[in-house]
Amino acid sequence: MSGYILVVEDETPIREMITFVLEQNGFNSVEAIDIKEAKERIVEPYPDLILLDWMLPGGSGVKLAKELKQGEYSRNIPIIMLTARADEDDKVKGLDAGVDDYVTKPFSPKELIARIKAVIRRVSPTLLAEKVEFHGLKLDPVSHHVTINEEALDLGPTEFRLLHFFMTHTERVYSREQLLDNVWGTNVYVEDRTVDVHIRRLRKAISGAGHEDFIQTVRGAGYRFSGKTVQKSKN
DSSP states (O other), X not given: OOSOEEEEXXXXXXXXXXXXXXXXXXXXXXXXXXXXXXXXXXXXXXXXXXXXXXXXXXXXXXXXXHHHHHSTTXXXXXXXXXXXXXXXXXXXXXXXXXXXXXXXXXXOHHHXXXXXXXXXXXXXXXXGSOOEEETTEEEETXXXXXXXXXXXEOOOHHHHHHHHHHHTSTTOEEOHHHHIIIIIOTTXXXXXXXXHHHHHHHHHHTGGGTGGXXXXXXXXXXXXXXXXXXXXXXX
């Protein structure tokens, strides 16, 4: 599955309530009841966001958050801490661990969804956009479904974000640096050539119906996503 929220909560009633609310609002979810299970769930394709309880069997949610934010691949996953700890010192401790937001129990379903959407808008705004279509290529940012002529595609999370950005910004040339800022985020430090690697993966993924030609290399400038026929130029 690509495109989901990981719910790490050991109390069954709360966990089931959260997953129900997520599904009612169009989000996919995966559950974990302790630190060990949470770590097993945090593999590629990575979750779009983690809802993390503070006190868990096997360890502290704060400790896990700190560990994830130091990981090469997990550090970019936004985390919302869910906890009954409402003291200011506890909130500071959670935020210092790298969590993106802090929600105290009890909370209402409306508040939780609003906080989730706010964090996603801040961290990866394209995930909340409308469905987009381009020459038979369809992308649903909520369900993370991508199809070409109704045939489903399997994309990794980075390729998905890259394709979504391209499909919502057609006919314009973007440098590698601009793509890094818009797709990876301004706080992520990766090399420019990383873009080329994911461009190649994305081209391969959408090559079944010749759609790889939509991703055009503009020599000396960057990349453009266009339906106009040009002389093929690839890395």
